[in-house]
Amino acid sequence: MKAHVVYDSAFGNTRSVAEAVAGSLGEVHATPVPVSEFDPADLAAGDLLVVGSPINGWRPTPKITELLSTLGGGQLEGVKAAAFDTRVRMFVHGDAAKKMAHALRDSGADLISEPMPFYVKGSEGPLRPGEIDKAARWGKSLLEALERP
Numbered sequence: 001m002k003a004h005v006v007y008d009s010a011f012g013n014t015r016s017v018a019e020a021v022a023g024s025l026g027e028v029h030a031t032p033v034p035v036s037e038f039d040p041a042d043l044a045a046g047d048l049l050v051v052g053s054p055i056n057g058w059r060p061t062p063k064i065t066e067l068l069s070t071l072g073g074g075q076l077e078g079v080k081a082a083a084f085d086t087r088v089r090m091f092v093h094g095d096a097a098k099k100m101a102h103a104l105r106d107s108g109a110d111l112i113s114e115p116m117p118f119y120v121k122g123s124e125g126p127l128r129p130g131e132i133d134k135a136a137r138w139g140k141s142l143l144e145a146l147e148r149p
Contacts, residue, residue: 001028001046001047001048002028002029002030002042002044002047002048003022003025003028003030003031003047003048003049003050004030004031004033004038004042004043004047004049004050005018005021005022005025005030005031005032005033005050005052006018006032006033006034006038006049006050006051006052006064006067007032007033007034007035007051007052007053007064008034008053008054008060008063008064009034009054009086010054010056010061010124011054011124011125012125013054013086013118013120013125013126013127014052014053014054014085014086014118015032015034016127016132016135017052017084017086017118017127017131017132017135018032018050018052019032020132020135020136020139021050021052021084021135021136021138021139021142022050022139023136023139024135024136024137024138024139024140024143025048025139025140025142025143026140026143028048028143030048030050035061035063035064035067036063040067040070040075043075043076043079044078044079045077045079046078046079046080047079047080048079048080048081048082048112048142048146049076049079049080049081049082049104049109050081050082050083050084050142051064051067051068051081051082051083051084051100051104052064052083052084052085052086053085053086053096053097053100054085054086054087054096054120055085055086055087055088055094055095055096056096057094058094058095058096059094059096059099060085060096060099060100064096064100068100068103068104068107069103071103071104071107072106072107073107074107075107075108076104076107076108076109077108077109078108078110079108079109079110080109080110080111080112080145080146081101081104081105081109081110081111081112082101082112082113082116082142083097083098083100083101083104083115083116084097084115084116084117084118084135084138085097085100085115085116085117085118086117086118086120086125086127087117087118087119087120088119088120088121088122088123089128095115095117097115097116097117098115100115101114101115112142112145112146113138113141113142113145116138118131118134119131
């Protein structure tokens with residue numbers, strides 16, 4: 001099994017979360033990969049695919065949306081998946097992680113976590129205090145979910 005932590009990042013905040021998640025996956029040896037460098041042909045049944053994006057106009061970035069659209073038609077059968085976004089803490093902010101999770105499930109992936117938000121200060125960041133630790137804990141929870149039958 002391999003783990004792929006695929007992300008798009010405008011100001012480095014989503015990349016930082018992806019790095020923390022990948023670093024917490026222990027023996028799975030995940031590598032964070034920018035969406036522009038990810039090859040969907042590298043995915044196999046049993047792999048873990050984690051997708052992250054900042055919220056961009058109430059949804060994932062166009063590059064992440066394009067990737068998810070290419071994975072349709074059951075291409076993710078047998079793949080475990082999770083999604084996260086980075087966002088500003090506001091009353092109304094959109095939910096890119098939830099949209100990505102739906103797309104992953106619609107493509108046949110088995111979601112092993114609820115979509116996870118990570119918060120930034122202002123539109124460019126940095127991440128709010130504690131968010132990197134939260135990302136590492138979430139990554140460990142993904143690892144635990146993979147180990148469950």
